[in-house]
Amino acid sequence: MNSNSKLTFSNPAFRVLKKDGEPCRRLLDELFLLNYSARPFADDVYLYLPLTRRPNGDELSTLFSRLSHLESFALVSSFSQEGNESGFENILLEKFVVDAAFSAQEKQPTVFDILGYAVAYEMVGDIAVIDDKSVSEKASETVSEIAAAILAAHSGIRTVLLSRGPVSGEFRIRDLEFIAGADKTATVHKEYGCIYNIDLARAYFTPRLSTERSRILSQIHADDFVIDMFAGVGPYSVLIAKNAQPKTVIANDKNEAAVSLLVENIAQNKVKNVVPLNLDAVDLAKEYAGTGDHVIMNLPHNACDFLDTAVKLTKAGGIIHYYAMTSDDDLFDGEIEKIRATAEKQRRSIEVIEKRTVRSYAPHQYNICLDVRIC
Numbered sequence: 501m502n503s504n505s506k507l508t509f510s511n512p513a514f515r516v517l518k519k520d521g522e523p524c525r526r527l528l529d530e531l532f533l534l535n536y537s538a539r540p541f542a543d544d545v546y547l548y549l550p551l552t553r554r555p556n557g558d559e560l561s562t563l564f565s566r567l568s569h570l571e572s573f574a575l576v577s578s579f580s581q582e583g584n585e586s587g588f589e590n591i592l593l594e595k596f597v598v599d600a601a602f603s604a605q606e607k608q609p610t611v612f613d614i615l616g617y618a619v620a621y622e623m624v625g626d627i628a629v630i631d632d633k634s635v636s637e638k639a640s641e642t643v644s645e646i647a648a649a650i651l652a653a654h655s656g657i658r659t660v661l662l663s664r665g666p667v668s669g670e671f672r673i674r675d676l677e678f679i680a681g682a683d684k685t686a687t688v689h690k691e692y693g694c695i696y697n698i699d700l701a702r703a704y705f706t707p708r709l710s711t712e713r714s715r716i717l718s719q720i721h722a723d724d725f726v727i728d729m730f731a732g733v734g735p736y737s738v739l740i741a742k743n744a745q746p747k748t749v750i751a752n753d754k755n756e757a758a759v760s761l762l763v764e765n766i767a768q769n770k771v772k773n774v775v776p777l778n779l780d781a782v783d784l785a786k787e788y789a790g791t792g793d794h795v796i797m798n799l800p801h802n803a804c805d806f807l808d809t810a811v812k813l814t815k816a817g818g819i820i821h822y823y824a825m826t827s828d829d830d831l832f833d834g835e836i837e838k839i840r841a842t843a844e845k846q847r848r849s850i851e852v853i854e855k856r857t858v859r860s861y862a863p864h865q866y867n868i869c870l871d872v873r874i875c
């Protein structure tokens with residue numbers, strides 16, 4: 501590269517510490533802000549993710565709220581370079597100008613800024629769901645004050661609900677109480693370029709598994725036959741069908757309401773290779789035994805009850821993605837033994853490909869995933 505040459509980006513870039521690159525990349529992708537025609541680049545400390553355009557107010561507030569735990573991030577408005585020490589042939593960097601408007605004027609207060617303490621809540625589409633544990637710990641503040649802070653901090657949120665306890669029952673649904681804003685439980689949620697109709701009162705959904713869904717997606721090859729035994733409204737199935745060119749995705753759930761949302765989500769994401777089914781998962785083996793290249797078992801509290809069916813569904817060399825809740829005194833081994841014992845009863849063997857802690861669930865309790873090949 502000619503060291504006198506100069507390249508100026510008219511669009512901004514998002515700057516984060518290198519170690520925080522992946523969650524930022526995913527969020528920018530989810531907001532349709534990532535510029536895939538320009539290459540990300542890095543210096544010794546930071547990663548710079550090129551954007552297609554400057555984020556709007558709602559997007560800025562989403563970035564601030566979802567990334568508030570990071571040590572550092574900024575919108576970089578322009579850059580240039582002398583020389584090519586960074587190794588990016590098409591990019592010349594001279595200096596980085598951090599957009600002051602982003603960091604100073606456009607920063608909306610966070611819920612923490614308003615209340616002075618952290619509150620656990622998740623955002624699904626335009627609904628925020630407060631975790632009731634964080635409310636009981638803060639007796640001095642009322643739930644409606646917390647809701648008002650959430651509405652003030654997130655201009656995209658229209659409804660605040662309180663979740664009374666964790667998801668429960670066969671269909672893993674939350675007991676929800678309306679707190680503020682528009683009284684509704686249905687919303688539209690975007691994740692990795694897919695759009696999902698969600699009804700939190702009728703079917704399970706959490707955005708907290710988005711990274712996990714993308715990890716599974718990365719393992720699916722073209723023409724794979726995928727069986728999503730506990731598909732819910734379809735966040736694994738639709739994502740895979742849209743991005744991996746599988747032969748077929750069998751998307752099954754016993755909850756009729758989940759399947760009717762799944763059918764809507766298949767249609768609105770224009771995926772043609774998903775077969776929605778409303779069966780008890782144990783019945784899947786009647787038709788699909790020995791077909792699965794990938795069998796997804798996202799029913800962490802009792803996936804072990806369905807292992808016999810899952811092994812039957814998996815073709816020789818296929819992979820079961822097995823989710824479970826375990827404690828830190830035995831994160832993986834006990835569950836691996838259950839899978840091994842079930843496989844051996846069917847004269848099959850296993851090879852553990854990956855052991856992974858997906859997220860912390862409660863003190864000393866973890867949601868784990870095992871990717872296990874069934875030979």
Ligand SMILES: C[S@@+](CC[C@H](N)C(=O)[O-])C[C@H]1O[C@@H](n2cnc3c(N)ncnc32)[C@H](O)[C@@H]1O
Nearest residue numbers: 670671704705730731732753754755780781798
């Ligand atoms: C933890 S949720 C996961 C849903 C979805 N995979 C997701 O990530 O959003 C588990 C799902 O399994 C469904 N389910 C529970 N028991 C089932 C069974 N016996 N057969 C089929 N689906 C079942 C529930 O209705 C629920 O939607």
